[in-house]
Amino acid sequence: MGLFGTDGVRGRANSGNMTAEIALRLGAAAGRFFRRESDMGHAAHRVVIGKDTRLSGYMLENALTAGLTSTGMNVLLLGPVPTPAVGLLARSMRADLGVMISASHNPVDDNGIKFFGPDGFKLSDEVEAEIERLVAEGVAPADARNIGRAKRIDDGRGRYVEYAKTTIPSGMTLEGLKVVIDCANGAAYRAAPDVLAELGATVIPVGISPNGRNINEACGSTHTETCAEAVVAHGADVGIALDGDADRVMILDAEGRVADGDQLMALFAARWAEEGRLRGGTLVATVMSNLGLERFLIGRGLTLQRTRVGDRYVVEAMRAGNFNLGGEQSGHIVMTDYATTGDGLIAGLQFLAEMVRTGKPAADLMQSFERVPQRLDNVRYAAGSTPLSAAPVVSAIAAAEAELVGCGRLLIRASGTEPLIRVMAECEDASLLDRVVEDVAGAVRAAG
Incomplete structure (x- = not known):
């Protein structure tokens, strides 16, 4: 059926793979997988379900609950919580399965279903x-006697809030810091401001008025201009911009300039290496991370291990190599000392802790290396078409690769969550960079 992509099942709500019927069947299948027939009638089995603020979340939550309870699973409904909270609570509540209903940074018309195992990590x-x-x-x-029950859990968000506060050094306070937190009208709209306020920061929250239809709309980590405007208007020290399910983050300085995931990983890797905390002297990132990050690490005797795109693949490589820091340029920062998946809020807290520890402003911490000029064009294509197999596209890619030999690199890939072809190149020669990306993107656009 081709249900699963790079991050669970995702699609346009109420159509294709994202209907109530498919969600019910997914729930039943997951319930049966995690509760085998031979196990029926034995000790209680449970699953925790969280969601973001999309209107379609109600429909999918009910359908998943029906499917799961039909196979004997007891369902604990968390309501709107960040994706990393589901990983945390699946493990801490001894659940057999965790489910997050979210399409992350995607527009509101999309939704998705992500699964976590009993260890809190995404499924293989x-x-x-x-x-x-x-x-x-x-x-x-x-x-009939073994059908599961379902109930609401009122303190799921509170448990996550309390845990998140423990990830900065004991006794550290954020007093004196004025912080803009943009929650993208998404899953962290209550948790993130609460954490920052309880740690002592002066908090200016934006993107905290979800109405079911405005998640990620002109706000959050994919639209940082809203956070930047608030930072400048309020004279804030720093801005933290999350995405719809709060597993991504972008950091902004007092002038509204943005640091992406590569810059944050560079900061944390260097700091952890100094403290002897960076396991294996290695940072795990994807093929999308900037060449400048790799050069920065090599210059400090550290290693960058690249994976295919997707935070789950980063985590798999981290677990296989016993590494504890990884992430993506897009803002997924994975710190397995603290969380089982990308956690935008916890990454933001680590940045704030560095500001407190060093006494430096955000601007001095968020630009660890010089980026090699990089350009990414996302080309949308019609459903059912296969533009990457078209002869003109193949020829354009070959020509671009030939031009970049010895001076840059080209990466072409299909998105695992949207009908997009991502055309990315890096090159010191900005004019050559623009030309090769435009040539390839144009060929893809014509074929799609």
């Missing part, structure tokens, strides 16, 4: 393939 490709097989084949429901 192999487990997702098995669940997809069960969706296609169908599963037998539990006996």
Whole structure:
């Protein structure tokens, strides 16, 4: 069926793979996978479900609950919480499964379903393939006496808030810092301001009025101009811009300039290496991370290990190599000392802790290296088309790669969450960079 992409199941709400019917079948399949037939009637099994603020979340939450309870799983409904809270609570509440209903940074018309195992980590490709097989084949429901229950959990957000506060050094206060927090009208709209205020910061919250339809709309980590305007208008020291499910972050200085995930990873890697905390002297990032980050690490005797795009692949490489820091240029920062997945709020707290520790302003901490000029064009294509296999596109890519030999690199990939072809290149020669990206993007656009 091709349900799963790079980050769970995602699509336009109420159509395709993102209907109530598919969600019900996914719930039943996941429930059956995590509660085998031989296990029926034994100790209680449970699943925690969180969501962001999209209107379609109500529909999907109910459908997933029906599917899960039909296979004997007891469902604990967390309501709107950040994605990393689901990973945390799946583990701390001894759940067999965690589910987050969110399309992250995507527009409101999209939604998605992400699964976490009992260890709090996202499921492997192999487990997702098995669940997809069960969706296609169908599963037998539990006996009437073994149907699961569902109930609301009122303190899920509070548990996450209390945990997040423990991730900065004991006794440290954020008093004296004026912080703009942009919650993208999403899942962290209550948790993030609460954490910052309880740690002593003066908080200017924006993007905290979700109405079911305004998540990520002209706000959050993908539209940092809103956060920048608030930082400048309020004379804030720093801005923290989260995405719709709060697993991504961008940091802004007092003038509204933005630091992406690469710059944050450079800061944390260098600091952790100084403290002897960076396991294996290695940072894990994706093929999208800037060449400047790699040069910065090499200059300090550290290693950059690259993976395919997707924070789950970063985490898999981190676990395989016993590394504890990784992430993506897009703002997923994964610190397995603190969380099982990208956590925008916790990454933001680590940045604030560095401001307090060093006494330096955000501007002095958020530009660790000089970026190699990089350009990314996202080309949308029609559903069902395969532009990357078109002869003109293949020729354009080959020509671009030939021009960049010895002076840059080209990366072409299809998005795993949207019908987009991402055309990215890096090159010291800005005019050559623009030309090769425009040539390839133009060929893709014509073929799509």
